Amino acid sequence: MKKKKHIFSGLYIVLCFIFFYLPIVITMIFSFNASKSLTHFTGFSLRWYQELITNKEIVSAVYVSVTIAILATVISTVLGTITAIGLSKSRKFLKEYLLNVNNIPILNPEIVTAIGLMILFSSIGIAKGYMTMLLAHICFCTPYVITSVYPKVRNLDPNLANAAMDLGATPFQALRKVILPLIRPGIFAGALLAFTMSFDDFVISYFVTGNGVKNISIIVYNMTKRTNPTINALSTIVIVVIILILLVVNIVPILKKSKERKED
Amino acid sequence: MKHFKHLTKPYIVWSFILIVIPLLLIALYAFTTGGNSVKILDFTLKNFIKILDPTYISVFLKSVKLGLITTGICLLMGYPLAYFISRFKERTQDFLVLGVTIPMWINLLLRTYAWLNLLADNGIINNLLSMVGIGPITMMYTDFSVTLGMVCNFLPLMVIPIHTSLRKMDNSLIEAAYDLGANQLQTFGRIVLKLSMPGIINGIVMVFLMSISTFVIPKLLGGGQYLLIGNLIESQFISVGDWNFGSAISLLLAIIILISMRLMKKIDPQDD
Numbered sequence: 001m002k003k004k005k006h007i008f009s010g011l012y013i014v015l016c017f018i019f020f021y022l023p024i025v026i027t028m029i030f031s032f033n034a035s036k037s038l039t040h041f042t043g044f045s046l047r048w049y050q051e052l053i054t055n056k057e058i059v060s061a062v063y064v065s066v067t068i069a070i071l072a073t074v075i076s077t078v079l080g081t082i083t084a085i086g087l088s089k090s091r092k093f094l095k096e097y098l099l100n101v102n103n104i105p106i107l108n109p110e111i112v113t114a115i116g117l118m119i120l121f122s123s124i125g126i127a128k129g130y131m132t133m134l135l136a137h138i139c140f141c142t143p144y145v146i147t148s149v150y151p152k153v154r155n156l157d158p159n160l161a162n163a164a165m166d167l168g169a170t171p172f173q174a175l176r177k178v179i180l181p182l183i184r185p186g187i188f189a190g191a192l193l194a195f196t197m198s199f200d201d202f203v204i205s206y207f208v209t210g211n212g213v214k215n216i217s218i219i220v221y222n223m224t225k226r227t228n229p230t231i232n233a234l235s236t237i238v239i240v241v242i243i244l245i246l247l248v249v250n251i252v253p254i255l256k257k258s259k260e261r262k263e264d
Numbered sequence: 265m266k267h268f269k270h271l272t273k274p275y276i277v278w279s280f281i282l283i284v285i286p287l288l289l290i291a292l293y294a295f296t297t298g299g300n301s302v303k304i305l306d307f308t309l310k311n312f313i314k315i316l317d318p319t320y321i322s323v324f325l326k327s328v329k330l331g332l333i334t335t336g337i338c339l340l341m342g343y344p345l346a347y348f349i350s351r352f353k354e355r356t357q358d359f360l361v362l363g364v365t366i367p368m369w370i371n372l373l374l375r376t377y378a379w380l381n382l383l384a385d386n387g388i389i390n391n392l393l394s395m396v397g398i399g400p401i402t403m404m405y406t407d408f409s410v411t412l413g414m415v416c417n418f419l420p421l422m423v424i425p426i427h428t429s430l431r432k433m434d435n436s437l438i439e440a441a442y443d444l445g446a447n448q449l450q451t452f453g454r455i456v457l458k459l460s461m462p463g464i465i466n467g468i469v470m471v472f473l474m475s476i477s478t479f480v481i482p483k484l485l486g487g488g489q490y491l492l493i494g495n496l497i498e499s500q501f502i503s504v505g506d507w508n509f510g511s512a513i514s515l516l517l518a519i520i521i522l523i524s525m526r527l528m529k530k531i532d533p534q535d536d
Binding site for chain 1: 267268269270271272273274275276278279280281282283284285286287289290293341344345348349351354355358359360362363364365366367369370371372373374375377378379380381382384386387388391416419420473476477479480484494497498501502507510511514517518521522525
């Protein structure tokens with residue numbers, strides 16, 4: 001009886017995973033298709049990958065996506081981390097105000113955040129393009145950094161930084177040598193979140209960009225209107241990159257955890 | 265330590281300009297007329313009255329209906345999945361949860377696009393069906409394809425919070441229930457379900473929020489004519505150019521979501 005149940009639950013999990021991964025796997029398989037068909041696999045070829053690197057529009061979109069993701073990650077991680085550290089020392093009123101404001105981009109539908117920024121940029125009169133996209137990405141990434149760093153800062157023993165300063169460290173040294181190393185896991189998690197959020201973003205980028213500046217998602221969105229296996233090749237690369245990053249970041253702690261458990 | 269207090273200053277300014285002001289601008293646009301100029305303010309409720317037009321009301325109702333259906337299916341599919349995962353060994357659970365999370369990190373647009381090849385009239389599923397002699401079934405550009413796309417994309421949002429609360433559950437409570445004479449159904453209803461309620465509510469809110477506001481999935485899988493709230497907002501800003509009306513719809517969407525979150529929080533017994 002118990003074994004039968006186990007088989008059933010295992011089967012259910014497998015079916016759900018097929019549901020999750022089938023579209024992704026199909027995209028990947030057909031990116032190697034020799035013909036243009038998206039339904040009949042006629043033979044293996046790297047034709048679409050070749051087309052990918054010779055297509056100037058796609059190459060520049062990759063450049064935009066990657067540089068914006070890197071810049072947005074660095075800036076939002078720094079901004080989010082110093083804010084989180086500052087927050088733990090702020091008065092209650094300010095703390096609550098800022099944490100609530102910080103939650104708005106997380107809770108609000110993406111499309112509302114997007115049009116808010118779109119109206120803002122056109123009201124101020126900034127030309128839409130790379131700069132507006134970068135600002136928007138920092139805007140929606142920073143809240144995630146703050147929410148992953150702030151709990152770590154709050155759990156810190158406040159005496160640690162004080163002790164460092166009593167022993168002659170400047171506030172900056174105390175920050176760099178005592179606080180930052182202790183909250184590193186939170187910063188790291190926040191940065192990872194920021195990078196993938198930025199790299200994957202479509203809705204917000206779509207509304208705030210202009211002047212022909214496009215990231216990968218926007219290119220894909222424009223290309224879906226007609227059959228084009230180049231998208232499959234592009235998707236495959238993006239998916240492989242994201243999965244590799246996630247596997248490395250996630251599997252290492254899981255293995256470490258189970259190793260620790262064994263040692264206990 | 266007082267020095268660190270000043271570290272919040274950049275973000276106070278930043279968040280005011282890029283988070284608070286945009287929201288105020290949406291509200292301002294929603295209540296004014298006169299194209300894209302903010303200089304002359306002409307307050308009106310016209311934009312909201314326009315929403316009452318039957319065509320727009322039906323878009324709202326359709327979005328809410330599809331949102332509820334998607335949330336329902338996700339709950340029915342996601343609860344067993346989360347429950348079965350939580351019965352495994354810790355380490356296996358970690359890997360299975362990772363397996364559920366990975367698709368969430370992949371671009372929603374790419375995951376949705378992938379369904380196009382599967383569901384098309386001459387797509388992979390129809391090809392397989394024709395081998396067994398079942399004629400092509402139109403799946404693309406229907407409520408079915410849109411719902412399917414939403415369920416596939418948002419199911420992890422239901423599974424993760426439910427699994428988290430199931431994992432936290434103290435297993436000795438279940439044993440205690442059995443010892444006290446409860447049968448399987450009673451134990452499930454009174455202990456397991458009750459203790460996983462916070463996760464269920466969290467999942468419902470997340471899935472509903474995402475499915476009611478998406479515009480990519482209906483556009484790709486529902487076609488150009490398929491209108492949900494998100495598509496309505498997009499068309500107002502991108503093609504029609506009526507920013508005031510678009511802002512009014514967005515404001516309403518934000519309010520609907522805030523209210524549903526409040527309601528859900530009230531139902532949640534363990535929220536503090």
